[in-house]
Amino acid sequence: MLIPPVLTGIACYFMKSKKRVELVNALGACVEFAVVLIFTLPALFESGYEFTDGIWYLDALSAYFIILISIIGSLACFYSINYMSYELIEKEIDIPRLRNYYLLVHEFIATMIFVCITQNLAVMWIAIESTTIVSALLVGFYNTKKASIEASWKYMIICSTGITIALFGIIIMNLNSTTHLSLADPFSALNWTTLHDQASLLDPALLKLTFILVFVGYATKMGLVPMHTWLPDAHSQAPTPVSAMLSGVLLNCAIYGILRYHEIVIAAGIKIGGLGFSNLVMLLFGILSLIVATPFIIIAKDYKRLLAYHSIEHMGIIMVGFGVGAAFGALFHILNHSLTKPLLFFGAGNVQHKYKTRVMEQVRSMGRIMPLTSIVFLLGMLALVGTPPFSIFMSEVLILNTMIVQSNFIIASLFFGSLVLIFAGFTTHAGPMIFGSYSPEPMVTIEATTTGMTMEQSVTHEKSLEIKNVSKGEVSYANLFIMSILLVLIFVIGLTLPDFLMSIIKQMSVPFSL
Amino acid sequence: MDRILPGIHGGYLIILVRHADMASELQVFLSIVIIVITVIIIVNNLLKYQVMWYITQTIVLGLLALVIGTTEIINGNFSQSQGLDFITIAIVTIAVKGVAIPAAIFKAIKKINLDASPDEQPKAFTVSVPRAIIISGILVLLAYLVVQPVLVALPPVYMNITSVLLPASFAIVLIGLYMAGTTRKVYGQLIALLVMENGIYFATVVSCIEIPAMIDIGILFDIFAAIAILVMFLVAINKNFETIQVNRLNELKE
Numbered sequence: 001m002l003i004p005p006v007l008t009g010i011a012c013y014f015m016k017s018k019k020r021v022e023l024v025n026a027l028g029a030c031v032e033f034a035v036v037l038i039f040t041l042p043a044l045f046e047s048g049y050e051f052t053d054g055i056w057y058l059d060a061l062s063a064y065f066i067i068l069i070s071i072i073g074s075l076a077c078f079y080s081i082n083y084m085s086y087e088l089i090e091k092e093i094d095i096p097r098l099r100n101y102y103l104l105v106h107e108f109i110a111t112m113i114f115v116c117i118t119q120n121l122a123v124m125w126i127a128i129e130s131t132t133i134v135s136a137l138l139v140g141f142y143n144t145k146k147a148s149i150e151a152s153w154k155y156m157i158i159c160s161t162g163i164t165i166a167l168f169g170i171i172i173m174n175l176n177s178t179t180h181l182s183l184a185d186p187f188s189a190l191n192w193t194t195l196h197d198q199a200s201l202l203d204p205a206l207l208k209l210t211f212i213l214v215f216v217g218y219a220t221k222m223g224l225v226p227m228h229t230w231l232p233d234a235h236s237q238a239p240t241p242v243s244a245m246l247s248g249v250l251l252n253c254a255i256y257g258i259l260r261y262h263e264i265v266i267a268a269g270i271k272i273g274g275l276g277f278s279n280l281v282m283l284l285f286g287i288l289s290l291i292v293a294t295p296f297i298i299i300a301k302d303y304k305r306l307l308a309y310h311s312i313e314h315m316g317i318i319m320v321g322f323g324v325g326a327a328f329g330a331l332f333h334i335l336n337h338s339l340t341k342p343l344l345f346f347g348a349g350n351v352q353h354k355y356k357t358r359v360m361e362q363v364r365s366m367g368r369i370m371p372l373t374s375i376v377f378l379l380g381m382l383a384l385v386g387t388p389p390f391s392i393f394m395s396e397v398l399i400l401n402t403m404i405v406q407s408n409f410i411i412a413s414l415f416f417g418s419l420v421l422i423f424a425g426f427t428t429h430a431g432p433m434i435f436g437s438y439s440p441e442p443m444v445t446i447e448a449t450t451t452g453m454t455m456e457q458s459v460t461h462e463k464s465l466e467i468k469n470v471s472k473g474e475v476s477y478a479n480l481f482i483m484s485i486l487l488v489l490i491f492v493i494g495l496t497l498p499d500f501l502m503s504i505i506k507q508m509s510v511p512f513s514l
Numbered sequence: 515m516d517r518i519l520p521g522i523h524g525g526y527l528i529i530l531v532r533h534a535d536m537a538s539e540l541q542v543f544l545s546i547v548i549i550v551i552t553v554i555i556i557v558n559n560l561l562k563y564q565v566m567w568y569i570t571q572t573i574v575l576g577l578l579a580l581v582i583g584t585t586e587i588i589n590g591n592f593s594q595s596q597g598l599d600f601i602t603i604a605i606v607t608i609a610v611k612g613v614a615i616p617a618a619i620f621k622a623i624k625k626i627n628l629d630a631s632p633d634e635q636p637k638a639f640t641v642s643v644p645r646a647i648i649i650s651g652i653l654v655l656l657a658y659l660v661v662q663p664v665l666v667a668l669p670p671v672y673m674n675i676t677s678v679l680l681p682a683s684f685a686i687v688l689i690g691l692y693m694a695g696t697t698r699k700v701y702g703q704l705i706a707l708l709v710m711e712n713g714i715y716f717a718t719v720v721s722c723i724e725i726p727a728m729i730d731i732g733i734l735f736d737i738f739a740a741i742a743i744l745v746m747f748l749v750a751i752n753k754n755f756e757t758i759q760v761n762r763l764n765e766l767k768e
Binding site: 125146161175205208 | 668713717723726729732739750751
């Protein structure tokens with residue numbers, strides 16, 4: 001599974017012309033997707049499927065994450081073709097940098113898959129750190145811009161620091177397992193299947209320390225509050241297809257890392273006040289992220305940063321879901337977030353190319369200028385803030401339902417309150433962007449607001465559009481097609497959760513449920 | 515006296531570690547040296563000297579690894595091959611951390627002419643010597659309070675070294691975090707990260723566990739790549755911002 005992306009990346013690097021690079025990129029993306037499907041589908045559909053090899057490992061949970069990585073990765077590769085040609089025309093980049101870009105994107109996909117197919121916790125750490133390294137280069141891709149360099153520095157330093165703490169946890173885990181378990185060889189001391197099987201023999205105090213350290217480390221990578229400060233910067237500065245991958249699937253890799261430890265802690269049966277120890281930690285950080293992200297969503301000025309704060313919010317929701325034991329809802333939410341967020345980032349990329357700004361106040365009347373993009377964008381936004389019938393609504397309700405069944409009313413009300421506020425934030429942002437007009441310099445009279453747009457106003461409006469040099473028309477129909485694939489997916493999943501998907505997620509959620 | 519004589523066996527070091535008390539005293543002494551060097555790094559002003567002290571710290575760590583490896587072989591906790599692996603990994607680690615990483619940083623220092631006018635530049639860490647000592651002391655105490663109770667369940671073999679010194683390594687990680695949080699220069703964050711990485715290696719050494727060589731080298735390679743990229747960004751920041759102070763990196767404020 002790792003071979004196709006690595007080879008594609010290298011091949012892209014050695015292609016001479018732009019056309020060839022794009023061709024290799026597209027072919028490579030298809031091959032990557034096909035290979036991933038061939039290897040992972042048996043793991044998803046045969047219950048109890050496990051492939052172990054000391055280093056490599058595959059079961060339903062890892063297959064689920066890998067397929068998500070591969071779907072979003074391939075779509076981002078296709079989206080990149082149009083996006084990057086545009087950057088080339090705008091002279092933001094040149095051909096050698098284009099080659100670099102495709103090299104890094106494919107290696108990025110490879111490192112993310114690497115995270116999910118390993119059995120050894122230390123190797124997983126290596127993989128997660130290597131995702132940071134490759135993606136930091138992508139975040140700092142426009143390395144002549146101040147903001148972009150700053151974002152990548154911040155990203156790299158915060159994530160490396162965080163993940164160093166996780167490494168300390170792994171060393172303590174190693175100490176724990178070598179001293180308390182009977183192991184075949186030193187290599188299996190960090191095999192999480194071994195640890196999981198013999199979890200009851202592990203020393204609980206050391207295991208708790210390990211979980212806290214690893215959680216703090218990987219939560220940094222996941223963007224949970226208070227280690228989230230790198231996330232909005234990195235997501236807003238990276239090239240848009242990369243932002244989509246960062247938000248849609250890279251954060252999932254960190255979740256995957258945490259889930260493996262979560263499984264071990266559950267198997268060890270460590271509890272505090274009736275609730276699992278790891279559940280408690282996850283719940284705490286999750287609800288904190290949700291609450292802190294809310295005001296930032298409401299006051300956001302830059303639409304890519306807005307989407308980034310939404311990522312923090314959704315990571316919070318997923319952690320709350322696992323925390324209260326609504327594993328089905330949380331795993332389902334991972335899928336939904338991974339499909340919805342790239343859709344919006346792709347839309348944001350189109351908006352950015354049209355308006356050449358990321359400030360929301362300068363983006364007005366999208367509905368008139370690019371009707372199709374704005375329809376997809378609006379529906380995507382609605383989905384993201386949890387409007388029925390889209391799939392995010394379903395998973396949020398499932399998580400909320402679990403809380404209410406457990407009569408966990410304080411958490412439930414915090415959760416619900418944040419979601420309502422975020423919905424309100426959405427209406428203040430997306431409405432004006434799509435339907436609003438540029439406010440003409442003289443203040444709008446009361447008469448005008450009550451009777452709608454007057455003649456005079458609409459004239460000034462057209463003028464201001466001309467001044468901004470925004471022409472009518474869609475940016476690219478190919479990109480719209482990519483976006484609509486995702487839109488259809490979330491719509492269908494939201495309306496009728498297919499049986500096979502339901503049984504897969506149910507099967508995966510068993511070890512995490514209370 | 516017969517214990518002091520076997521010079522043929524391997525010199526002074528072996529003689530030292532043959533005495534269990536002396537060996538553990540040496541280990542504790544080296545650990546204290548490592549913590550003291552961390553404090554020196556905090557109060558130091560110039561990146562050049564910080565990196566020098568960082569190299570010293572790494573070498574002391576390597577020495578500690580050598581002492582522990584030999585002790586464990588003699589005490590019979592490690593087999594001959596395990597011990598040799600342990601020491602080989604230590605040597606590779608020192609080569610990367612003590613030579614390759616500093617070389618990259620020195621190259622960057624030359625490139626951006628960092629320490630040209632030291633008087634005009636503010637300190638990387640605005641911590642006075644007494645305060646640095648007090649805060650480090652508190653962090654060491656905290657590390658012992660948090661980690662040592664957790665270690666009581668370890669088998670007696672590990673009680674000598676691990677339970678005494680593992681908290682110290684955690685303390686270094688904490689001090690590194692404190693440095694990262696308070697520094698005013700961009701490269702201060704880099705140094706803080708390096709100190710934290712050293713703390714982690716310290717932990718691996720004193721927990722006396724044999725991590726498979728492949729994993730260790732993978733981790734080392736990852737760290738090296740991360741530092742190399744950070745150094746690259748450091749040069750880019752210097753070129754574009756004309757400053758390396760953290761508080762002037764404010765393109766991305768809300």
